[in-house]
Amino acid sequence: MYVESPPDRVALFEEVGPHHLQRVLAAPVDDRRYLHWDELRRRTAPEGVNHREWWFVLKLGRRTTARNLPMTTTKGDVLHFGLPGRAQRLLHFVDQHCAGEIASDAVVTSDGAARCRYLENSLMKEAIRPSQLEGATTSRLAAKEMLRTGRAPADRSERMIVNNYRGMEFIRDGIGDRLTPDAVLRLHSILTEGTLDDPADVGRLQTAGDERVAVFDRTTGKLLHRPPPAGELAARLRALCDFANAQDDGDEFVHPVVRAITLHFWLGHDHPFADGNGRTARALFYWSMRTQGYWLAEYLAISRILQQAPAQYSRAYVHTETDDGDLTYFLLHQLAVVERAVEELHRYLTDRVEDQQRISVALRADADLNHRQAALLGHAVRNIDATYTFAGHANAHRVSHETARNDLRALEARGLLVRETRSRPIRFGAAPGLTDRIARGDRRPSPSTSPE
Numbered sequence: 001m002y003v004e005s006p007p008d009r010v011a012l013f014e015e016v017g018p019h020h021l022q023r024v025l026a027a028p029v030d031d032r033r034y035l036h037w038d039e040l041r042r043r044t045a046p047e048g049v050n051h052r053e054w055w056f057v058l059k060l061g062r063r064t065t066a067r068n069l070p071m072t073t074t075k076g077d078v079l080h081f082g083l084p085g086r087a088q089r090l091l092h093f094v095d096q097h098c099a100g101e102i103a104s105d106a107v108v109t110s111d112g113a114a115r116c117r118y119l120e121n122s123l124m125k126e127a128i129r130p131s132q133l134e135g136a137t138t139s140r141l142a143a144k145e146m147l148r149t150g151r152a153p154a155d156r157s158e159r160m161i162v163n164n165y166r167g168m169e170f171i172r173d174g175i176g177d178r179l180t181p182d183a184v185l186r187l188h189s190i191l192t193e194g195t196l197d198d199p200a201d202v203g204r205l206q207t208a209g210d211e212r213v214a215v216f217d218r219t220t221g222k223l224l225h226r227p228p229p230a231g232e233l234a235a236r237l238r239a240l241c242d243f244a245n246a247q248d249d250g251d252e253f254v255h256p257v258v259r260a261i262t263l264h265f266w267l268g269h270d271h272p273f274a275d276g277n278g279r280t281a282r283a284l285f286y287w288s289m290r291t292q293g294y295w296l297a298e299y300l301a302i303s304r305i306l307q308q309a310p311a312q313y314s315r316a317y318v319h320t321e322t323d324d325g326d327l328t329y330f331l332l333h334q335l336a337v338v339e340r341a342v343e344e345l346h347r348y349l350t351d352r353v354e355d356q357q358r359i360s361v362a363l364r365a366d367a368d369l370n371h372r373q374a375a376l377l378g379h380a381v382r383n384i385d386a387t388y389t390f391a392g393h394a395n396a397h398r399v400s401h402e403t404a405r406n407d408l409r410a411l412e413a414r415g416l417l418v419r420e421t422r423s424r425p426i427r428f429g430a431a432p433g434l435t436d437r438i439a440r441g442d443r444r445p446s447p448s449t450s451p452e
Contacts, residue, residue, distance in 0.1 A: 001217050005322045006037035012056045024053045031058050034084050036319040070243055071266055074228050077325030090335035094257050097342045098296040159194045167191045171287045179244040181237045192276040201274035205233045227271035240266050260288035261334045300341035355435055362438050372397045373407050380430040387427040
């Protein structure tokens, strides 16, 4: 990924000079798209200016409204950001949808048990996707089966997924409301255990004796970023934690979502670990969002979206690092990712509500089901991992063991339930594709049905 760095600011100022300044500043320049020089140079310049003069006007306006952050890049630039209209709109969107109530009849917010199930499923997705972003090759179905059953990981890819799952749990329950360097090291240890070439690199910052890890383009081999020297890492990590824990007051206020995205960029830029920097950076974003009141963030499948367009993710880093530490590029990219993740969550919730309504109608219309069987199937659709026994069904509906047995065996015969092999007592679970089977009124056996 080649990105051309912007022209030198001092050279541009001298080039424009006092004789051309009035003409250049009067040009009809529009900065709504917040283009990097590498993109701007390929577009048609506004009337009356060339590309370098166009860039000069944009940079002048951006620096006038920029806010500095307490971080310096490896090039010596003070990290800073602006809030163009698009960023303000996206921040407003996140405020509305991630810190308040979801505007839906939604299963997730109204049903405590469903909320826990969705959270567990989200944790699994966010365990799988970052691992695939980092190179894990395990399929999504195999990964979910491993996490649900608790079986031991069979290879490095599966270990990465288990680690990410444990890391997400640590973010929720282990770090607390204040970030410390030790907590970051512990988080890295959880995320990388059993996956690094040298086990000694797990949970520790690189030191002066280590070969510092630079970032190269995977296709061209070109150096994209050289992180700060190892001797600076401990102090930079303390500064990162201080920023994460800062109490905003008066004019020093930094929007909480900007703060979370800054942490993501900061750790990724410093690259303090031999490996696992990206996983740790994204985990800190989740922690920061959650502790600052954006509770919905833990339900968002952000890593899945990043995995779909990894080049855009990398380019957002490179644009910031090549343009004097202007974090706005990375900020706009991450806000757009969050917006898309929220929209996908809303579509999921809408689909769940529609599924529930469709299933309720289908169950009421099925003359072959008694009320006990209809109730059990309705529960199974809402609790896809639930299991059922003869005794439990008999107790729930105050019927005999024989009646309960007949109920469950009839549902098994129709392919709506499947029996777990080698389980005692005998347990039944939802058949694959249960929702669609009910909606179709299936009467044929499921291929997964097991003989007694």
